Amino acid sequence: MTIKQTLLLALSMGTFWTHAQENLDFSKSRNSINPTVNKDSVHFTIRAPQAQSIKLQGNWMTGQGAVDMQKNAEGIWKYSIATPSPDLYSYHFIVDGVKTTDPNNVYNLRDVASVSSIFFVPGETADYYMVHDVPHGTVAKRWYPSKGLHMDRRITIYTPPGYESSKEKLPVLYLLHGVGGDEEAWSTSGHAPQILDNLIAAGQVKPMIVVMPNGHTNNSAAPGESSKGYYYPEMMTPDVFNGDMETYFPEIISFVEQNYRVRKDKNSRAIAGLSMGGFHSLYISANQANTFGYVGLFSPAIMPPKDAQVAVYQNLDEKLKTQKANGLKLYWVAIGKTDFLYKNVQDYRKKLEELQLPYEYKESEGGHTWSNWRQYLTEFTPLLFK
Amino acid sequence: MTIKQTLLLALSMGTFWTHAQENLDFSKSRNSINPTVNKDSVHFTIRAPQAQSIKLQGNWMTGQGAVDMQKNAEGIWKYSIATPSPDLYSYHFIVDGVKTTDPNNVYNLRDVASVSSIFFVPGETADYYMVHDVPHGTVAKRWYPSKGLHMDRRITIYTPPGYESSKEKLPVLYLLHGVGGDEEAWSTSGHAPQILDNLIAAGQVKPMIVVMPNGHTNNSAAPGESSKGYYYPEMMTPDVFNGDMETYFPEIISFVEQNYRVRKDKNSRAIAGLSMGGFHSLYISANQANTFGYVGLFSPAIMPPKDAQVAVYQNLDEKLKTQKANGLKLYWVAIGKTDFLYKNVQDYRKKLEELQLPYEYKESEGGHTWSNWRQYLTEFTPLLFK
Numbered sequence: 001m002t003i004k005q006t007l008l009l010a011l012s013m014g015t016f017w018t019h020a021q022e023n024l025d026f027s028k029s030r031n032s033i034n035p036t037v038n039k040d041s042v043h044f045t046i047r048a049p050q051a052q053s054i055k056l057q058g059n060w061m062t063g064q065g066a067v068d069m070q071k072n073a074e075g076i077w078k079y080s081i082a083t084p085s086p087d088l089y090s091y092h093f094i095v096d097g098v099k100t101t102d103p104n105n106v107y108n109l110r111d112v113a114s115v116s117s118i119f120f121v122p123g124e125t126a127d128y129y130m131v132h133d134v135p136h137g138t139v140a141k142r143w144y145p146s147k148g149l150h151m152d153r154r155i156t157i158y159t160p161p162g163y164e165s166s167k168e169k170l171p172v173l174y175l176l177h178g179v180g181g182d183e184e185a186w187s188t189s190g191h192a193p194q195i196l197d198n199l200i201a202a203g204q205v206k207p208m209i210v211v212m213p214n215g216h217t218n219n220s221a222a223p224g225e226s227s228k229g230y231y232y233p234e235m236m237t238p239d240v241f242n243g244d245m246e247t248y249f250p251e252i253i254s255f256v257e258q259n260y261r262v263r264k265d266k267n268s269r270a271i272a273g274l275s276m277g278g279f280h281s282l283y284i285s286a287n288q289a290n291t292f293g294y295v296g297l298f299s300p301a302i303m304p305p306k307d308a309q310v311a312v313y314q315n316l317d318e319k320l321k322t323q324k325a326n327g328l329k330l331y332w333v334a335i336g337k338t339d340f341l342y343k344n345v346q347d348y349r350k351k352l353e354e355l356q357l358p359y360e361y362k363e364s365e366g367g368h369t370w371s372n373w374r375q376y377l378t379e380f381t382p383l384l385f386k
Numbered sequence: 387m388t389i390k391q392t393l394l395l396a397l398s399m400g401t402f403w404t405h406a407q408e409n410l411d412f413s414k415s416r417n418s419i420n421p422t423v424n425k426d427s428v429h430f431t432i433r434a435p436q437a438q439s440i441k442l443q444g445n446w447m448t449g450q451g452a453v454d455m456q457k458n459a460e461g462i463w464k465y466s467i468a469t470p471s472p473d474l475y476s477y478h479f480i481v482d483g484v485k486t487t488d489p490n491n492v493y494n495l496r497d498v499a500s501v502s503s504i505f506f507v508p509g510e511t512a513d514y515y516m517v518h519d520v521p522h523g524t525v526a527k528r529w530y531p532s533k534g535l536h537m538d539r540r541i542t543i544y545t546p547p548g549y550e551s552s553k554e555k556l557p558v559l560y561l562l563h564g565v566g567g568d569e570e571a572w573s574t575s576g577h578a579p580q581i582l583d584n585l586i587a588a589g590q591v592k593p594m595i596v597v598m599p600n601g602h603t604n605n606s607a608a609p610g611e612s613s614k615g616y617y618y619p620e621m622m623t624p625d626v627f628n629g630d631m632e633t634y635f636p637e638i639i640s641f642v643e644q645n646y647r648v649r650k651d652k653n654s655r656a657i658a659g660l661s662m663g664g665f666h667s668l669y670i671s672a673n674q675a676n677t678f679g680y681v682g683l684f685s686p687a688i689m690p691p692k693d694a695q696v697a698v699y700q701n702l703d704e705k706l707k708t709q710k711a712n713g714l715k716l717y718w719v720a721i722g723k724t725d726f727l728y729k730n731v732q733d734y735r736k737k738l739e740e741l742q743l744p745y746e747y748k749e750s751e752g753g754h755t756w757s758n759w760r761q762y763l764t765e766f767t768p769l770l771f772k
Contacts, residue, residue: 033618050438050483097436098479100486106501106609107616110492120616133606133613136538140526152522161529164645220519223492227519230493230506232419259550 034104035091035119042081042119044091046104049075051096058091059116059369060084066094086126087371088191090116109189110223112180113233127198128378129191134201135161139193141183143221144255148248153214154221155252156183158193159260160200160207169263171385172209172256173294174249175377176273176280179301180235182222183214186377189370195377204382208270209260213252215277217244240276243310246283253291267329270384272296274373275341286319287312293329294384298376299339299368302348317355324357330383334362334376341368420490421477421505428467428505430477432490435461437482444477445502445755446470452480472509473757474577476502495575496609498566499619513584514764515577520587521547525579527569529607530641534634539600540607541638542569544579545646546586546593555647557654557771558595559680560638561763562663565687566621568608569600572763575756581763591767594656595646599638601663603630626662629696632669639677651679653715656770658682660759661727672705673698679715680770684762685722685754688730703741710743716769720748720762727754 036043044056046069054077057066069077090109093100101108102117109118120130137160143152163170175192177185186192192210199205218239220226239245257264271292273281278300285292308314331352335345352359362379364372422429430442432455440463443452455463476495479486487494488503495504506516523546529538549556561578563571572578578596585591604625606612625631643650657678659667664686671678694700717738721731738745748765750758 033616046484048482048484052436052438052482093484095484095486096434096438096482098432098434098481098486099489100481100484101501103485103501104618105616106496106499106619108494108501113492115487115489115492115494118616122615130615131607131611131613133537136529136540138526138528140524142524143522151519154522164528221517225517227517229508229516230419230491230504232490233492 033107033119034102034117037119037121038083040083042083042121044069044079044081044102046077046093046095046102047075048077048095051077053094053096055094056091057094057099058089059371060089069093083121086121086123088118088120088126088129088374090118092116110233111189112235125375125378128195129374130198131194132198132201134197136197137161137193137200138163139187144252146248146251148251149217149244151220154183154225155214155255156187156212157256157260158187158196158210158212160196160209162207163209163261167261168207169261169268170207170209171268171270172211172260172262173381173384174211174213174252174269174271174281176213176215176271176277178215178273178275178277179240181274181277182216182219183212184222184225186210186212190377191374192377195374196381199378199381206385208381208385209256209262211252211256215245215273215280216240217242217248241279241308241313243308243312245280246287246312247310249280249284250288266291266326267293268385270294270296272298272332272377272380273300274298274376275301275368278302283312283316286316286323289319289323290326293327294332295328295330296332296334296376296380298334298373298380299336299341300333300345300348301341302344317351320352320355320357324355328358331357331359332362332380332383333359334364334372334380336364336366336368336372338365338367339372419493419505420488420503423505423507424469426469428469428507430455430465430467430488432463432479432481432488433461434463434481437463439480439482441480442477443480443485444475445757446475455479469507472507472512474504474506474512474515474760476504478502496619497575498621511761511764514581515760516584517580518584518587520583522583523547523579523586524549525573530638532634532637534637535603535630537606540569540611541600541641542573542598543642543646544573544582544596544598546582546595548593549595549647553647554593555649555654556593556595557656558597558642558646558648559767559770560597560599560655560657560667562599562601562657562659562666564601564659564661564663565626567660567663568602568605569598570608570611572596572598576763577760578763581760582767585764585767592771594767594771595642595648597638597642601631601659601666602626603628603634627665627694627699629694629698631666632673632698633696635666635670636674652677652712653679654771656680656682658684658718658763658766659686660684660762661687661754664688669698669702672702672709675705675709676712679713680718681714681716682718682720682762682766684720684759684766685725685727686719686731686734687727688734703737706738706741706743710741714744717743717745718748718766718769719745720750720758720766722750722752722754722758724751724753725758 054069055066069079105117223233271281278297285295440455441452455465491503609619657667664683
């Protein structure tokens, strides 16, 4: 599966379609999305005869760099890179100092308060992130009632292909996002539905339901999807590490087990999360020490505030001992070598070893990135419910 | 190190450190989304000391204009407008000739191959488009098998609040998009789930299932959601007006009636669509002349190609006579006064009058716009299934 490339420079920007008629944009004549992804090179172009400076910044770059694009006589700015390893990449242009998405690329992703343009380099694990002609599961945005939080809360639920027509009871993976995310993050940036569709089709993953809740308990839904309207997304909302997510997580399990055809034994439940969601997964599974057979901590933010008075954060060692004694099928920890939480995770590994709690450990290249979290999901899900 | 200290350390690494660490964007300090919407005025700002010219273009402007923003001594460009009437609005900046979304607004919508920033002016009908603290329905992206088109096809299905826990059989509205749209259009640009949630909560609309298929039969799903990958969205794909949507529409009805708890009588089925989807609704309901009790044509593209050889487009008068004889609860036609299809709709009204087919007619201000289509949906759905 390759992205089709046809390099056309027939940019038609600046042609203003009359505003009174929408959904009818006739002004374009390109046939390919920007950038052009070839086997050996990726080409970025943008037409801007009036601009004095255009820089390109992408998440494949190391350090702080933004590179200068080069303008030709027709006012087209270009930059080419050697094709990076297969993955989903994000980038933006800086046009005379203004950070922008690529006007010739309609595909983008939001990360907290920044929107970036994106492109795929196909191949290897990245092929699992792309849509293929395999049976597809259903992705539903539902709302579950939270008595504890006094609100209905939006939740994303993936049911695998054939769920609706089968009678089989399925296992459940609860999959939690990081501090900058919401109930959409794993299905947009994380490509969880595509990963599950493809791994199930390949016979590598057992059909399972994947439940993706919102981990910010002050919010009922993702930015723009709640009655708060179109606010500016902030990351450090007051609900972070206040114990509410852990305290009220049983409501989510009850909702799922009452509304879906699922198995309700411990070894048919898994919980995993990235960063803050790894922290949540750690404490939820430790506090409900006989609820989850499988735990996955992806780049987890490990330590609660030292002055945490909330019960769910206290006596962790005792809780982990109980969790171990109750039996675990898999306790899986993953971190990138340059992740800013690397040392915290090494400290946590020492604790697990002192407690003789068996765990599997994955150390990858790179940092605290969706590239790693997609990869971890692709490696973690085949280990579940076997 | 506590998590707070770790995060502060990360913050101290500066604005550009984020490349190796994602989902942690600390670089923002704003508390409100751009633009600022006040009762009497809307303010747009963008910081760009190096830019020579920044223009603002918005869909509230008449004609083709873009207005010049004014730069102050700090390099902040500003422009203010009198608050337009309540609605959802789209706009973009033109930075030294480059059309961009607003870097300080994460909310955007795609229309064919253009992405625009958006904002709400609350009040009046627009309040129905916004999320309120009312019971919410479920929005699911599913895939149905099309034998006729030899592919699985993605479809958006709204089920109203309480559907999952009730035993009541519900009526169904099939809601079709225009030539530039796909199975996402009515739930993104159209705000159909919010409109239904709010009108149901207000007791103005009967609980119903809303089925939003993809009307481009060459595509299995919206851009980026199929195995075609991230291609450049084109509007005039070869499937437009080739008869396939009309011919294979019964597969969608069968799928819905086999997979949802729905009433299966004619007066529990409605079909409506905008532009191309109005054309589809007209011909689908005329060809299956005893299937739909309610028909809604929103800014419909009426006329098939003159040389159309496809059976579904032939003998329309006879089919409409049969449809009339079979009985219709409501045949509803709406168009804006400045819509480019205005004359076509007036010609079609003459035909309906010659055939003495009773219909209701709504003429609004404005053109071929989502503003009108959201309004039409808000007026049409209260008329259904009464």
